[in-house]
Amino acid sequence: MRTLRALLFNVLFFGGTAILCLSLIPLMLFGRKANQFVGHAWCRLVQFMLRYSVGMRKRITGLENLPEGPCILVAKHQSAWETLTFHTVVTDPAYILKKELTRIPVFGQFLTLSGQIAVDRSAGGSALKDMIKGAEKALKENRQVVIFPEGTRTPPGSSRPYHPGIYALYKAFPETKVIPVALNSGMFWGRHSFMKYGGLVTMEFMKPIEPDLDRKTFMKEIKTRIDTRTRELETEAQREFNLPMLTSDDIAAEEAEQQAAIQKEADPDKVS
Template identity: 90%
Template sequence: MRTLRALVFNVLFFGGTAILCLSLLPLMLFGRKANQFVGHVWCRLVQFMLRYSVGMRRRFTGLENLPEGPCILVAKHQSAWETLTFHTVVPDPAYILKKELTKIPVFGQFLTLSGQIAVDRSAGASALKDMIKGAAKALKENRQVIIFPEGTRTPPGSSQPYHPGIYALYKAFPETKVIPVALNSGMFWGRHSFMKYGGLVTMEFMKPIEPGLDRKTFMNEVKERIDNRTKELESEAQKEFHLPMLTSDDIEARQDSAS
């Protein structure tokens, strides 16, 4: 039954995305907010599909830590789920994302026109300057800047080094609150995974990072707070919903057994 429900979602997801993008093409002509509206509609549509096809619901904690207006959200990245979900939590998100995504036909144009912050990761120092410039513009527009410091999706039970771009944002905008965000979405919707599992995905907004920290202290504080809370949320989800937990160790063990 889980496989059938996952199949239904995948068909709806890819088919619905294509139909929505094509049907809303005229909105590209009406500026950033109109294109951002497309993002809101798409994300809410996918959340609806998840709820009624595979039974995947969501739970937010720590919403009281979200300020009104601009902020910087530093989030764990395990799944496509959180890239959809922020659109339904904060009013005007500006994602820092890899430039390659803007080259996807139609979808990429919506990303660009909605004011997302595309960064060419191969450009070195100039990429960091572009990110700061884009973030400055977004924050001035009263938006919420979202960055995934690991730079890629990581499976539950694993962690990658956090890129120093988050400290650059912290230092460049000392008056802006930096909010760490933990989640357990990878337990329900894994990277490159056909399967989607029902249950309650948790996203937790933690207290802002103290201003004025040096680089080493800041990087350690952000990573420890996000990673430690994420591990707790993963364990809670596994016990509550009896989910398979595919960690990095599990992947290596399967590869060894297959060789």
Template identity: 40%
Template sequence: MLVLRSLLITVLFYVNLTLWLIFAALPSMVLPPRYLLAVSVGWVRSTLWLLRVVVGMRYEITGLENIPPGGIMVAAKHQSTWETLVLVTLFRDPVFILKRELTWLPLFGWCLKKLRMIPVDRGARARALAGVMRRARVELGEKGRQLLIFPEGTRRPAGAPPDYKTGVMHLYGDLNVPCVPVALNSGLYWPRRGFLRWPGTIRVTIMEPIPPGLPKEQFQALMQERIETESDRLLAIGRAELAALGYRGA
């Protein structure tokens, strides 16, 4: 049954995405970006509903009260596609830093551009970071948006050793805004590689913001310690839950 449910949710995920792109996102392209953001949130919520009904995958978020108003940076653990969806629903006007290849996709890439997401050329290194900083200063400082970044740069398997990049601390030092760390255990239920989708409750913890002004190296160490400690705790809870359900998990 697990295999059949995983197959069904994979098919429904792409069918649902295609329908939202054609019948909702594409018409909203001629309207202000806030309408497209509303469409994006609607699509995410419909996807979460499908995951709950078909797979039995639920989620629990704690710490929403820790999100300050105005322009902030959000540094989240990245284990799965799941959090790239859910984080969109938690913030008033989110902006992602993402690999530029995603903006080349038909329809989906057009939406990313319309929403003023920040593409990055991973091969350009220093030049790419400078461009990201310029865009981020505009989106956070002038528009008061919430910058969502994955400090490890790409998805990591649940429980893998941390691999935090230095780009996040340079952004922190340059932007002078609070940074909200986010821990999660999504990789147990929706692995970064693999076909199976596991039932259970994905847990997300939004922690107290780290104030601006710390030395960059001190910030980097503090952010990583908070995210990793809480993510390890959530992984232990998730593994116990999967074991109780009779599954080994990811």
């Protein structure tokens, strides 16, 4: 039954995404907020599909830690779920994402026109400058900047290094609150996984990081807080909803990726 429900979702997801994007192409002519509306509509559509095909619902906690107006949200990236969910929780998110996504026909144009912050990760120091410039514009527009500091989707149980782009944001905008976010979406919707599992996916907003920390302290603090709470949420989800555990192949692949990422970290200008 789980397989059939996952198949139903995948058919609805790809078909619904294509239909929505094509039908709303005229909105491209009406500015950033109209294009951001398309993002909101798509995210809510997919959340609806998840709920009624595979039984995947969301549980949001810690909303009292979200400030009014602009902030920087920092989270692990375990699946597509969190990119959908931020859109349904905060009012006007600006995602820091890899530039390749903007080259996807139609979908990529909506990303660009809605004011997402596309970064060319191969550009080194100039990519960092572009990220700061894009974030500055978004924050001035009273938006919420979303960054995934590991730079890619990672499975539950992983522990990749955080790229220094997040500290660059923290340093560049000292008056803006940096909010760590823990989640366990990868337990329900795995990276590159056909299967989707029902249950309550949790996203938890934690207390802001203290201001004026040096780089080493900041990087350790934010990684410890996010990773520790994420592990707890993953364990709770596995127990509560009888979800499959990671396989040894998953862990081995993740360790190999982690080693490659550590080698790249030798470049201080590397951006997530």
